[in-house]
Amino acid sequence: MDDNVRPLVSADAMDIEERKIESALRPRTLAEFGGQRRVSEQLELVLHAARGRNRAPDHVLLSGPPGLGKTTLAMIIAAELSAPLRITSGPAIQHAGDLAAILSGLNEGEVLFLDEIHRMSRPAEELLYMAMEDFRVDVIVGKGPGATAIPLEIPPFTLVGATTRAGLLPGPLRDRFGFTGHLEFYESAELEKIINRSATLLDVDITKEAAAEIASRSRGTPRIANRLLRRVRDYAEVRADGIITIALSKAALELYEVDRMGLDRLDRSVLDALCRRFGGGPVGLSTLAVAVGEERETVEEVAEPFLVRSGYLARTPRGRVATPAAWRHLGLAVPKGASFADTLFDAEDE
Numbered sequence: 477m478d479d480n481v482r483p484l485v486s487a488d489a490m491d492i493e494e495r496k497i498e499s500a501l502r503p504r505t506l507a508e509f510g511g512q513r514r515v516s517e518q519l520e521l522v523l524h525a526a527r528g529r530n531r532a533p534d535h536v537l538l539s540g541p542p543g544l545g546k547t548t549l550a551m552i553i554a555a556e557l558s559a560p561l562r563i564t565s566g567p568a569i570q571h572a573g574d575l576a577a578i579l580s581g582l583n584e585g586e587v588l589f590l591d592e593i594h595r596m597s598r599p600a601e602e603l604l605y606m607a608m609e610d611f612r613v614d615v616i617v618g619k620g621p622g623a624t625a626i627p628l629e630i631p632p633f634t635l636v637g638a639t640t641r642a643g644l645l646p647g648p649l650r651d652r653f654g655f656t657g658h659l660e661f662y663e664s665a666e667l668e669k670i671i672n673r674s675a676t677l678l679d680v681d682i683t684k685e686a687a688a689e690i691a692s693r694s695r696g697t698p699r700i701a702n703r704l705l706r707r708v709r710d711y712a713e714v715r716a717d718g719i720i721t722i723a724l725s726k727a728a729l730e731l732y733e734v735d736r737m738g739l740d741r742l743d744r745s746v747l748d749a750l751c752r753r754f755g756g757g758p759v760g761l762s763t764l765a766v767a768v769g770e771e772r773e774t775v776e777e778v779a780e781p782f783l784v785r786s787g788y789l790a791r792t793p794r795g796r797v798a799t800p801a802a803w804r805h806l807g808l809a810v811p812k813g814a815s816f817a818d819t820l821f822d823a824e825d826e
């Protein structure tokens with residue numbers, strides 16, 4: 477896929493400057509963390525109780541699509557416990573020894589954030605089971621029949637695991653988390669508040685209607701809301717007087733090809749391939765990913781959750797299927813006798 481076809485939502489397309497701004501916009505406390513009321517309240521309780529007992533809280537698993545606040549919550553957990561935070565990720569831990577080194581370097585009460593925990597190697601995962609439960613790891617010294625396991629004590633710590641694919645975690649690993657929080661997509665009103673907060677931090681003037689317009693195109697995702705706000709701010713500064721009005725937001729978002737339902741180029745190209753090339757499906761995920769020139773994971777983790785939630789795409793045992801709403805969204809006639817069930821949800825009032 478050529479570079480300017482990269483979706484505005486793709487995390488890897490973010491440059492360093494963007495990451496810095498993203499980090500500056502992160503809420504620092506649970507009180508500042510908007511939305512996810514249930515998870516916030518539950519976490520508040522877990523942390524409060526742990527503080528009262530003066531003990532490290534249970535391990536926490538956070539799951540949900542990208543950009544909903546898992547990293548932010550891990551940082552907040554550490555801050556609320558006044559504990560240092562160590563950050564690593566599943567793909568960075570390919571050998572059990574990598575994990576043993578990290579764990580043995582932890583101090584008492586520290587919070588270890590393990591992002592993309594579902595992508596850790598199997599031997600590392602097994603080592604983690606023991607560390608989570610017994611605060612101990614066995615370090616294997618030597619090879620073959622002469623190898624010996626030397627037990628190593630680890631000070632009590634709290635693991636915060638994050639995953640976009642909770643279903644991929646083996647049961648024994650999932651069971652070792654004392655608290656699991658599933659993050660849901662945000663309501664527009666919640667995103668509007670997040671946009672207003674970010675606008676204040678960025679010192680940008682935005683009208684209430686404009687904040688609502690950006691929120692409604694942000695796919696239920698704060699990261700996207702903040703990113704769209706920054707792009708609209710660029711537009712306002714370059715083409716107008718810096719103030720973000722509703723007309724200006726609409727013009728800017730049109731330029732960035734984010735449509736009124738919040739679909740971007742990647743979403744539309746997935747739907748387009750599904751309808752025009754595969755007659756609405758069913759089609760396998762890998763074939764669909766090749767057709768749009770993206771990684772399978774990008775289609776599955778970035779585009780699909782929103783398309784499914786918005787009622788444009790259905791996952792069936794035989795593959796991905798476009799719903800009637802998808803055909804209509806692309807301005808195409810809904811074919812008669814196609815394989816989808818007409819009872820599938822309809823995203824638009826058309």
Ligand SMILES: Nc1ncnc2c1ncn2[C@@H]1O[C@H](COP(=O)(O)OP(=O)(O)OP(=O)(O)O)[C@@H](O)[C@H]1O
Pocket residue numbers: 487497498499501502503508509510511512541542543544545546547548549591640670698699700702
């Ligand atoms: N509840 C919230 N209130 C305000 N801002 C939020 C909230 N949740 C997330 N954000 C903002 O969205 C951005 C992305 O959040 P974060 O990095 O925590 O997401 P994530 O779920 O860890 O994503 P990934 O799975 O891609 O790592 C951050 O800049 C953060 O400021």
